[in-house]
Amino acid sequence: MKKPAKIITLLLSLALISVTSAKAQSNLALTVSPTRQNINIDPGGTESTYVTFFNQSDLPIAGNIKIVDFIVKDATGTPYLLEEGSFPSKYSASSWITTNAERAVIAAGSSFKVQMKIKAPDNAAPGGRYAAVYFEPTGTLPNTKAFITQKEGQQAVTSRLVALLNIRVNGPIIEQAALKRFDVPNFLEYGPVDIKAEILNNGSYHITPKGTITLTNWQGKIVGQYNLEERNIFPERSRIYEATLGPKLMLGKYKVSFMAIYGDANQVISADKILWAFPWKLALAITLAIIIVILLAILIGKRIKERQKELETKLEKEISEIEELKKKFKDTPPSSTK
Incomplete structure (x- = not known):
């Protein structure tokens, strides 16, 4: 009994030391x-x-x-x-x-x-x-x-x-910025869309761009939007903005639009890119399933027709045999009785 008691005491002591140390550091x-x-x-x-x-x-x-x-x-x-x-x-x-x-x-x-x-x-x-x-x-x-x-x-x-x-x-400063990169996939199977944009400051003073990255579908409806973080971009340096927009299931033509303003004169940086989304694997699976169903339907229909034809032939044969029997019995005269 003494050994477990010593172990418990030791563990409690270590825990107390850890708590005290953490408290001292937090202070x-x-x-x-x-x-x-x-x-x-x-x-x-x-x-x-x-x-x-x-x-x-x-x-x-x-x-x-x-x-x-x-x-x-x-x-x-x-x-x-x-x-x-x-x-x-x-x-x-x-x-x-x-x-x-x-x-x-x-x-x-x-x-x-x-x-x-x-x-x-x-x-x-x-x-x-x-x-x-x-x-x-x-x-x-x-x-x-x-x-x-x-x-x-x-x-x-x-x-x-x-x-x-x-x-x-103070004085006439240079305010000049450009979109150094705007990475948008041309085609994707499923959403959402991963977008990366980079603004380069070619001016003589830091800028803090404000703007959005917007995703719209072929009907012009906004399906996703990201507000740029308002962070400084220092002279001769750039800043990267990353956004993930759109639902998982996407179909058709989409447009990704980048728009930002910066500087004292609210100069504009803008760009658009088109992407297409189509779940081709899912569409291929559905198409193959439809083809298989159609082929099965044709095969089953053919079998049914063949079976029906066989039954009709058999029925015609039986009817013919019956007619022959009827004719045979008709042509045979009844026997006379004394």
């Missing part, structure tokens, strides 16, 4: 607000802004505060931080920004506000510049992955809490 939480800002500035002008880091844990957290540039490399909008010494980008803005602190200790349940001053050079070209401010804890923390709160992309370094600064230098 360590850092957040930042706002996570992303759009800031307008004139060439040679000055603007001020701030971000606030919140420590929602039960322990004080010390860390470094840094301003760096960021770029977007992929078609999903993931921001990548450019550390000091990285190759300079024409969309850089970190050198324009100064802060009120390079280090901070955020007390438990408290916050720290980072004040920033942005000074644009006199010769700053109109368009977009992109920087990030982050808080990097210097202590050993149990759950550093909890510090990432960016909705638009995750940083490779998970111990940094990042806020993005999208800076627009």
Whole structure:
């Protein structure tokens, strides 16, 4: 009895340790607000802004505060931080920004506000510049992955809490975008339709397209529609949109329409593609079944006719025999009796 009791005690102890550890980790939480800002500035002008880091844990957290540039490399909008010494980008803005602190200790349940001053050079070209401010804890923390709160992309370094600064230098900017790809199948057997579209931003400032992907049938009736996610597309980068539209059973001609607007002038990007849907395997199976039924009907009908003909022939033969018998008995005179 003592051995099972020891095992139960050990299991309960391990469970208590796990719960305590999980609770300690859940109590360590850092957040930042706002996570992303759009800031307008004139060439040679000055603007001020701030971000606030919140420590929602039960322990004080010390860390470094840094301003760096960021770029977007992929078609999903993931921001990548450019550390000091990285190759300079024409969309850089970190050198324009100064802060009120390079280090901070955020007390438990408290916050720290980072004040920033942005000074644009006199010769700053109109368009977009992109920087990030982050808080990097210097202590050993149990759950550093909890510090990432960016909705638009995750940083490779998970111990940094990042806020993005999208800076627009006022002036005549280039707004130019195009549909880089619009993948729609030409033919499919069954729905729904998998659609992939990619918008490329050839302008000098990020855009946030708004629009829809619509599927209509041969009667012009809408059978499916997808609203584009309103996400930023940075200069010289693209973003992919994926949609799955339509019912499983589709028949005939369909049109897939892409329509989006972007920029200050609400410029339009549009495209249409035609696809045909036909469940040919099902139709082939139904056709073969109908053919088999028809052939069986013909065969059965033929057999019935042959049987009927056989019966008619047999009946005629029997009638003929009966007639002969009747004639024979008729021609034979009855015998006389004495």
